[in-house]
Structure formats: C-alpha cells, structure tokens
Amino acid sequence: MKAAGLDYSARRLTVRELPEPEPSPAQVLLEVVEVGVCGTDRELARFHLGFPPAGQDFLTLGHEAVARVVDPGPSGSGLKRGDWVVPQVRRPCASFCASCARGRRDLCLTGTAPDRGITGIHGYLSTYAVDRPEDLVRVPEALLDVAVLIEPMSVVEKSLETALRFHEHGPRTALVLGAGPIGILSALLLQHRGLEVTVASLESKTEPRVRLLERAGIAYSCGFEGIRPADLVVEATGSPSAALAGFSLLAPLGVYAIVGASDPIGKIPLVDMVVKNQVVFGTVNASPRAFELAVSDLAALDRSVLQGMIRRVRFDGFEETILQPSPEVVKFVHCVE
Numbered sequence: 001m002k003a004a005g006l007d008y009s010a011r012r013l014t015v016r017e018l019p020e021p022e023p024s025p026a027q028v029l030l031e032v033v034e035v036g037v038c039g040t041d042r043e044l045a046r047f048h049l050g051f052p053p054a055g056q057d058f059l060t061l062g063h064e065a066v067a068r069v070v071d072p073g074p075s076g077s078g079l080k081r082g083d084w085v086v087p088q089v090r091r092p093c094a095s096f097c098a099s100c101a102r103g104r105r106d107l108c109l110t111g112t113a114p115d116r117g118i119t120g121i122h123g124y125l126s127t128y129a130v131d132r133p134e135d136l137v138r139v140p141e142a143l144l145d146v147a148v149l150i151e152p153m154s155v156v157e158k159s160l161e162t163a164l165r166f167h168e169h170g171p172r173t174a175l176v177l178g179a180g181p182i183g184i185l186s187a188l189l190l191q192h193r194g195l196e197v198t199v200a201s202l203e204s205k206t207e208p209r210v211r212l213l214e215r216a217g218i219a220y221s222c223g224f225e226g227i228r229p230a231d232l233v234v235e236a237t238g239s240p241s242a243a244l245a246g247f248s249l250l251a252p253l254g255v256y257a258i259v260g261a262s263d264p265i266g267k268i269p270l271v272d273m274v275v276k277n278q279v280v281f282g283t284v285n286a287s288p289r290a291f292e293l294a295v296s297d298l299a300a301l302d303r304s305v306l307q308g309m310i311r312r313v314r315f316d317g318f319e320e321t322i323l324q325p326s327p328e329v330v331k332f333v334h335c336v337e
C-alpha cells in the first residue's frame with residue numbers, strides 16, 4: 001500500500017510502498033479515507049521534532065484521520081464493517097505510568113507516551129491502518145463532512161475544560177491569539193460556551209480565515225493594539241512574541257492556556273501574575289472525554305464555518321500542503337483513494 005511520510009535517511013517527504021498491516025486478534029483493520037495536515041506535520045517535515053519507529057528510517061505522517069472499519073476485529077468491540085471512526089493519537093507509555101494506566105495518556109508522567117504519526121509509531125497517511133478498538137472514536141454519519149476536525153477539536157476541548165476549571169469566578173471574556181485551525185476552533189468553542197470572544201492575529205481583515213470568523217460573529221483584531229485584557233487567553237500561534245504578549249493581555253484572575261509550543265524570549269511578568277492571582281498552564285493532546293465532547297460540539301457549531309475551514313486535495317501534493325501551504329486555506333485534508 002502507499003504511505004506518505006518522512007524518509008529519515010534522505011531527510012525528505014516522500015511516498016513509499018509499505019506492506020499492508022496485518023491486524024492482530026485484538027485489532028481493527030481500517031481503511032483510511034482522509035487525513036488533515038497541521039502545524040505539527042510542518043515541524044515534523046522540517047525534522048524539528050518526531051522520530052520513526054525503532055529500527056526504521058521512515059515515519060508515515062498523519063494523525064488527524066477519518067477511517068472506515070474494514071474488519072471490526074475482536075468480538076465485543078462494538079464496531080462493525082463500514083463504521084466510521086477517528087483514531088485517538090496517543091498510545092500508553094512503555095512503563096504504563098499512573099496516568100497512562102488510568103486512560104489519561106495525554107497526561108503521561110514520563111513524557112514518553114508515543115503519538116501516532118509523530119513519535120515512533122506510523123501515522124495514517126496510508127491506505128490501511130490497524131488499531132485497538134479502545135483507541136477509536138465512533139463518528140456519526142451526519143458529521144462526516146467535518147469529522148476530520150475532531151482530532152484538533154479534541155485538543156481544544158481539553159484546553160478549554162482545563163481553563164474553565166482553573167478560573168475562580170467563571171470567565172466572561174476570551175482572547176484567542178492566532179487564526180490557525182486551533183485558534184479558530186478555540187474561538188468557536190468559547191463562543192459556543194457563552195464567552196465574548198476576540199481573535200487577534202496578523203492576517204489582514206480581507207483574508208478568507210478572518211472572513212470565516214466574521215461569519216461566525218467573532219470579533220477580530222489585526223495585531224494586539226487596543227485589545228482589552230481578557231479572563232481567558234488562548235495562545236495558539238506558536239510565536240514566541242505573541243506568547244509573551246499574551247501575559248499582558250490577561251485580566252485579574254485570568255487563565256492563560258498555552259496550546260502553541262514556543263519559548264518566549266523576554267520578561268515574563270511574574271509579579272503581575274502573583275498580585276492578579278493568574279494561572280498559566282500548558283496543554284497537549286486530549287483525553288477520551290475530550291474526543292467525545294469534540295464530536296458533540298462540532299455537531300452543534302455553525303456547519304458552514306467548519307466546512308469553510310477545510311480544503312480537500314488528492315493523496316499526493318504534500319510538498320505544497322505541508323511545506324508551503326496557501327494562507328487562504330485553514331485546513332488541508334488529503335483524500336486517501
């Protein structure tokens with residue numbers, strides 16, 4: 001079968017012929033139908049993070065997948081041939097730490113729980129894949145047109161659930177830094193939870209992604225000037241200077257969720273954080289509950305805005321979607337025929 005990924009010997013993106021995976025008795029055989037591309041894939045393709053499976057020089061990319069069940073595997077899996085699923089990304093760490101043992105691999109204590117398509121396990125940009133049933137999230141057919149957003153939305157759900165838990169009084173206003181897929185999904189979810197949301201990013205107001213926010217009734221600021229401090233700030237740019245600016249845009253009791261990974265260079269206002277009782281936290285990956293919430297919340301959000309985020313392209317063409325993506329498109333999705 002064909003698989004798209006990274007050749008670690010030649011250090012380039014390529015398509016390889018790999019043997020079709022053989023499911024063990026505990027596994028489900030999946031036919032992959034589509035796979036979304038995200039900023040993590042871009043970092044991987046630049047060899048800034050990630051690594052291939054042990055003893056191999058190739059890593060199949062892709063961790064935002066929608067797939068159809070070909071063989072439901074073990075009886076009692078609750079799955080049947082033809083069912084639609086989205087796989088969770090993370091698998092338990094080898095030492096089965098307390099978090100991984102209680103089903104919260106996203107909180108792995110050893111920091112070694114592997115992510116499929118990222119760290120040591122092949123991803124889903126291939127014709128077939130195998131998985132254990134407990135790693136799969138069922139997708140209702142009515143959600144298929146936007147199901148590829150379930151994985152990124154699960155990351156957003158976890159961050160928002162954590163932020164709401166940390167805020168002492170229940171936040172009313174939110175500021176999202178960045179208008180990429182995570183920024184837009186965060187803004188839509190915060191608005192859905194009843195907060196007054198502003199997105200701040202660098203795109204001009206005529207960019208398609210900013211028009212999507214406008215269609216959703218979400219305020220947009222090009223740059224950070226004139227923005228009022230917010231009860232919740234979500235950092236979804238991955239830019240060190242934006243991450244630093246976020247600290248000064250946090251209201252008293254404010255909670256700052258760092259979803260984009262970057263190390264800010266500059267002075268972090270720790271005294272301000274103390275006297276204003278603020279919380280800053282980082283978050284990665286998602287819990288099984290966050291995946292379930294992603295399914296139900298995506299079904300409730302404005303479908304035309306979600307659809308407007310997605311551009312479907314053929315299986316190949318990764319150089320463009322991963323390495324030189326058009327800024328007009330929020331989420332490139334590869335169709336695996």
Ligand code: BGC
Nearest residue numbers: 038040089115155284285286
């Ligand atoms: C994925 C997460 C994953 C993380 C690892 C993100 O793009 O959505 O599931 O844990 O990358 O860096």
